[in-house]
Amino acid sequence: MNIVMRLVARGFSLLRFGLYKALYYPLAPIYDFICQRAFLGQWSRWQRAALPRIQGKRVLEIGCGTGTLLNEMLTRGFKAYGMDASGPMLRQAQAKLAAKGWHSRLVQARVTNLPFPDESFETVVSIFPSSYIRQVAALKEINRVLYPGGRLVIIDAAELRPFNRRAKILIWLYSLFYFGKRIGGKRPLGIGRHLPLEAAEFIRRDETSDDEFGSAHVIIAIKTW
Numbered sequence: 483m484n485i486v487m488r489l490v491a492r493g494f495s496l497l498r499f500g501l502y503k504a505l506y507y508p509l510a511p512i513y514d515f516i517c518q519r520a521f522l523g524q525w526s527r528w529q530r531a532a533l534p535r536i537q538g539k540r541v542l543e544i545g546c547g548t549g550t551l552l553n554e555m556l557t558r559g560f561k562a563y564g565m566d567a568s569g570p571m572l573r574q575a576q577a578k579l580a581a582k583g584w585h586s587r588l589v590q591a592r593v594t595n596l597p598f599p600d601e602s603f604e605t606v607v608s609i610f611p612s613s614y615i616r617q618v619a620a621l622k623e624i625n626r627v628l629y630p631g632g633r634l635v636i637i638d639a640a641e642l643r644p645f646n647r648r649a650k651i652l653i654w655l656y657s658l659f660y661f662g663k664r665i666g667g668k669r670p671l672g673i674g675r676h677l678p679l680e681a682a683e684f685i686r687r688d689e690t691s692d693d694e695f696g697s698a699h700v701i702i703a704i705k706t707w
Contacts, residue, residue, distance in 0.1 A: 510570035513548050521642060521696075522649055526550060528640040528698040529609050531691035535635045535702060536560065538604025542627065544593050545611055549575025555607075556584050563603075564588045565596065593620040598627045608636045615673060621682035628705045634684065639672025640698040649695075674701045 517525040529551045539561050546552045546564030548571055555562040556579070564587055566572050572588050579587060591597050593614050606624050614620050615636065624634055644650040679686045684703035691698040 510548070510568065510574050513571070513574065514550065520652070521640075522646075522652070524640070524642060524696045527693075528637060528691070528696065530554065531698045531700060532607050532609060532635045532637055533558070535633075535689075535700060536605045536607065537633050538629070540603045541605045541607060542596075542598070542603045543607045543609070544596075544624070545608055546575055546588070547571050547609075549578045549588070551607070551609060552587065553578055553582060553584070556587070557582070562587065563598075565591050565593075567592050593617075594623055596623050596627050600626055601629050601632075602627045604629050604632050606632070606634045608634065610637060610640075611673065613673065616677060618678045618681050621677070621679060621684065625682050625684065625705050630705060630707045632705045634701075634703040634705075636674055636701040636703070637698050638674030638701060640696055642696045643694060645695050672699050674699070677701070677703075679703045 521528075532551065533554065536555070539559070541555055541560045541562040543552050543555070543562065543564045544566075546566050547568075549564055552562055552564040552575065564572075564575060566575070566588075567590065569590060572590055575588055579585070589597055594617065606628060608615060615638070621634075628634070642649045642653055642656075644653055677686070683706045685706060686701060686703050689700040689702065691700055
């Protein structure tokens with residue numbers, strides 16, 4: 483039975499990986515539509531949980547996707563830049579930013595090789611990152627581009643609250659998809675539970691952004707002086 487359970491869990495992991503790849507590449511043009519519908523409009527709300535935690539004006543968003551949060555930061559007066567490894571996602575972001583008159587704010591790169599000088603930013607933001615955020619090399623590269631005392635803000639997990647019938651159905655479906663992981667607990671489960679932040683010379687604290695519709699888990703990592 484344990485072997486069967488492990489095989490099923492492995493199957494779900496491969497399915498999640500396949501969906502992630504599809505969303506970031508061939509399905510990039512409908513990424514926003516899917517995320518907003520799949521989480522009943524809460525996706526952008528969870529993204530915005532990073533905004534009050536930004537320090538300073540110079541901000542880099544790694545994994546900026548279609549540029550929704552980047553557009554919001556620029557509108558609010560931040561000197562923000564977006565970076566993503568996915569060309570299709572950056573094309574969506576470019577169209578979104580160009581419609582508001584923002585230009586030259588996007589770069590295609592990987593987190594382990596950021597094309598910015600040392601100490602370029604006061605805050606780096608990462609919203610629902612994939613497994614790269616667990617790499618010491620990636621975290622050290624983020625540390626490099628931060629000012630001393632700068633911060634890395636990560637939204638690594640979120641969950642819906644059962645505020646209506648549709649939300650209750652989605653919560654049940656997600657509990658099946660994540661194969662036994664607790665979805666309705668006090669804190670969302672996310673990729674950031676065990677990050678090697680200390681090895682990358684960060685000091686960590688955890689916060690939660692809550693409202694009646696859902697909860698987002700926020701990690702704030704401060705670069706040591």
